Amino acid sequence: MIRLIYLLACQTFRWIALLARSSAAKDAEILMLRHQLAIAQRNRPRPRFSWSEKAVMAAPLRIFSNQRRSQLPLLVTPRTVLRWHTRLIAWKWTSPSRSPGRPPTPEALRQLVLRLARENPGWGYRRIHGELLGLGHKVGASTVWEILKKAGIEPSPQRADRSWAVFLKAQASAIVATDLFHIDTVFLRRWFVLFFIDHGTRSAHIAGITRHPTGPWITQQARNYLMDLGDHAESIKFLIRDRGAYFTDSFDAVFHATGIRVVPTLPAVPRMNAIAERWIGSCRREATDRILITGERHLRLVIREYAEHYNRHRPHRSLEQRAPNRLTEPEPLTATDNTRIHRRDRLGGLIHEYTQVA
Missing domain, CATH: 3.30.420.10 (Ribonuclease H-like superfamily/Ribonuclease H)
Known part of the structure; x- marks a missing residue:
């Protein structure tokens, strides 16, 4: 009975102390506890924190005082959380690292180079490079050569079509x-x-x-x-x-x-x-x-x-x-299920012409 009275008295003092705290501090603590509970409920022997979970725990920890921080029930030590926060600040003020070498070629430019090569079998990479400059694309000739090589396109003398059909056309x-x-x-x-x-x-x-x-x-x-x-x-x-x-x-x-x-x-x-x-x-x-x-x-x-x-x-x-x-003339629009088709008769209906209704 004496122990029960002691525990009730301690809990009563905790509630009185809780009433004195601000609503922002209490909300931050609730969010922190809920976040840890979600991590702890995972089906793993030991909870592992991702980069985003570390940021969620480290960012609001600065709201609490040192005394309150030591009393929080955390899955990790306060020192570990502070170390996460330090890394978060360092990442914010440090410029992102850039991989060495040239930046990757945009996919639209690569497709344009391949299109010019296929539509013009007699053009080499130098000729394609000059055409791209005329279209406003600032790209090096070596980049054009590399795109053609990776796509398996032969140099212009080898890929030129010398068939009779192309010649007659x-x-x-x-x-x-x-x-x-x-x-x-x-x-x-x-x-x-x-x-x-x-x-x-x-x-x-x-x-x-x-x-x-x-x-x-x-x-x-x-x-x-x-x-x-x-x-x-x-x-x-x-x-x-x-x-x-x-x-x-x-x-x-x-x-x-x-x-x-x-x-x-x-x-x-x-x-x-x-x-x-x-x-x-x-x-x-x-x-x-x-x-x-x-x-x-x-x-x-x-x-x-x-x-x-x-x-x-x-x-x-x-x-x-x-x-x-x-x-x-431009190609007609792609027909859909709702596209209406109009028929025009010539020579008394002997010949039919079909067009899309605008």
């Missing part, structure tokens, strides 16, 4: 082909269609339609075609045509005057003018063979509609499934 921008094909109307009248097609862009140009393709008429259509090209005619170096009698010397002279070399195809070798022959086949399969042409006016309408569809909407495998007149 590079020559296509300077080649234009022409040809003449006939359409029989429902009244058994034959009309001839003269067209030109650019090998580089696959853009087709309908020059004229006539029943009698004479030499003077075709020569005049050639003059009109060059006038429509304007300054673009200077980039053309070759014109491919067949050996038809309607392609006279005056026709060739029109192109020779502008520096264009006329290349006749060999007899019975239509593959020498394959792109023009392919356009004729596409026009027949997709339009004229599926319609009964009644006359010249109807034929002009059908050919004009198909040529516009071919140039502005029809995808081409050689152009990465893009239309000839849309090579410079």
Whole structure:
């Protein structure tokens, strides 16, 4: 009984002393005890403190007096906590250590270097370095070389593509082909269609339609075609045509005057003018063979509609499934489940064109 009375008296004095303390000191002590309790409840033989837990215990310890600090029930000694606090202060006022050597290359710059190397097989690391400087990237030539080496990209002479496909594609921008094909109307009248097609862009140009393709008429259509090209005619170096009698010397002279070399195809070798022959086949399969042409006016309408569809909407495998007149336009937005699709009919619904609704 006497011991119980003694313990109650001691606890009563502790409560009286606790009432005299400030609320901030009591809250700090509660937080400290809760933090230690969370560490002690871990399923480990011995609690281990992480860097953040040491900081949480060391920072608020300065609030307590030396006497109160020695009375706190801590999992470690007060001297250890003070040592943690000293390290925390030293870390705050000491500049972070920097690893020796150059700083790492940004990932965006590395991807740009690899993109330039893949899109330009003939560029070496010096050429890529100069292009980066022109784009505002301050980087050393040795850094470019190291990026290419780590990515496993060979030097420019080894990775340059010298295949026939690449060679012919590079020559296509300077080649234009022409040809003449006939359409029989429902009244058994034959009309001839003269067209030109650019090998580089696959853009087709309908020059004229006539029943009698004479030499003077075709020569005049050639003059009109060059006038429509304007300054673009200077980039053309070759014109491919067949050996038809309607392609006279005056026709060739029109192109020779502008520096264009006329290349006749060999007899019975239509593959020498394959792109023009392919356009004729596409026009027949997709339009004229599926319609009964009644006359010249109807034929002009059908050919004009198909040529516009071919140039502005029809995808081409050689152009990465893009239309000839849309090579410079931005790619369409990525379609989602809510994207609305609009259909436009040409030639009375014979041809359908699909676009996204804005």
